[in-house]
Amino acid sequence: MAGKSGRSINNVPENPIKHMLLSWEGILVVLFIAVNIFCVWFSQFYNVSSVLRQMPVYLAEVFLMLTMAFILVLGEIDISVGSIVCLSATISCIVCNAGAPFIIVILTALAVGTVCGAVNGLILTNFPELPPMIVTLATQIIFRGIAEIVLGSGGSISLSNTAGFKAIAGKVGQVPYILFLVLILGVIAAIILGKSTFGRKVYAIGTNRVTAHYSGIHVQKIRFIIYTVMGTISGLCALFIVSSSYGANTTTGEGFEMDAIAMAVFGGISSTGGKGNVAGGIIAAFIIVCLRIGLGQRNVHSQVILLIIGLLLVLAVALPNIVSQIQKAAKVKKS
Numbered sequence: 001m002a003g004k005s006g007r008s009i010n011n012v013p014e015n016p017i018k019h020m021l022l023s024w025e026g027i028l029v030v031l032f033i034a035v036n037i038f039c040v041w042f043s044q045f046y047n048v049s050s051v052l053r054q055m056p057v058y059l060a061e062v063f064l065m066l067t068m069a070f071i072l073v074l075g076e077i078d079i080s081v082g083s084i085v086c087l088s089a090t091i092s093c094i095v096c097n098a099g100a101p102f103i104i105v106i107l108t109a110l111a112v113g114t115v116c117g118a119v120n121g122l123i124l125t126n127f128p129e130l131p132p133m134i135v136t137l138a139t140q141i142i143f144r145g146i147a148e149i150v151l152g153s154g155g156s157i158s159l160s161n162t163a164g165f166k167a168i169a170g171k172v173g174q175v176p177y178i179l180f181l182v183l184i185l186g187v188i189a190a191i192i193l194g195k196s197t198f199g200r201k202v203y204a205i206g207t208n209r210v211t212a213h214y215s216g217i218h219v220q221k222i223r224f225i226i227y228t229v230m231g232t233i234s235g236l237c238a239l240f241i242v243s244s245s246y247g248a249n250t251t252t253g254e255g256f257e258m259d260a261i262a263m264a265v266f267g268g269i270s271s272t273g274g275k276g277n278v279a280g281g282i283i284a285a286f287i288i289v290c291l292r293i294g295l296g297q298r299n300v301h302s303q304v305i306l307l308i309i310g311l312l313l314v315l316a317v318a319l320p321n322i323v324s325q326i327q328k329a330a331k332v333k334k335s
Contacts, residue, residue: 117231
């Protein structure tokens with residue numbers, strides 16, 4: 001819009017601070033602060049040092065959320081990631097025990113994850129009529145089944161040489177390496193999804209795949225890339241899981257897919273596609289991590305913690321609809 005002076009006037013909200021605070025990300029920041037205040041009150045052991053010490057156990061799942069965000073924005077889902085973590089962890093432990101250099105162990109975990117992700121991508125792009133949930137449910141069973149066959153009757157494997165995994169589990173002062181990596185990858189994912197041409201294409205596909213196709217977007221190619229990268233990130237997650245447990249078993253990574261989806265959806269990423277951003281997912285992830293640490297320090301049962309997280313997830317899904325209904329009712333009253 002141009003004023004009398006001929007200069008362009010930007011469409012800026014009347015109160016940008018209020019607009020920011022009332023955004024979902026703003027609400028999550030307030031909730032993050034509230035959760036930490038609650039945890040400090042609830043547990044006498046909850047402080048910066050204890051959070052940084054316990055955080056690596058939970059942060060590996062945040063890696064999965066970063067790529068799961070892309071899949072959810074596509075309007076799809078991948079429930080095989082926990083099994084990919086299990087298989088990647090299992091094979092990397094075997095390679096490590098065989099005496100391979102640690103760089104080979106790292107590459108093995110990433111390669112196994114990438115191949116598994118590519119298998120998902122190939123099936124879904126070559127048979128686009130198949131629902132992603134059904135396909136990834138099938139591969140979830142297959143990947144974990146392969147891990148169980150490899151692990152044999154014992155169902156577990158322990159590292160004979162932990163030096164390399166101890167190195168990646170190191171710290172700078174009190175801050176673990178994994179926290180730096182999560183933040184770096186989080187910034188990269190946020191820029192790619194929110195600012196790049198690739199990200200705009202992902203949103204377009206999630207909004208309307210048919211329209212995106214006829215607009216010249218290579219829909220199946222983008223889907224394949226995202227599922228393959230999801231597998232690679234699952235391999236990375238497996239490395240840090242092994243670094244904290246020094247081994248793997250048939251239950252490694254179990255439930256990780258649900259945690260990653262919960263973090264993303266709680267962060268405002270729509271499960272129907274085309275909406276949300278990585279920033280919200282990252283804030284939501286740290287809310288969940290802090291809540292788990294704080295409640296865990298008082299020995300709250302794990303099922304109760306899951307119940308609380310589930311209630312937060314329901315609230316995240318329902319709140320936008322509640323707010324929308326309130327706004328509609330307010331407009332009706334004014335008219």
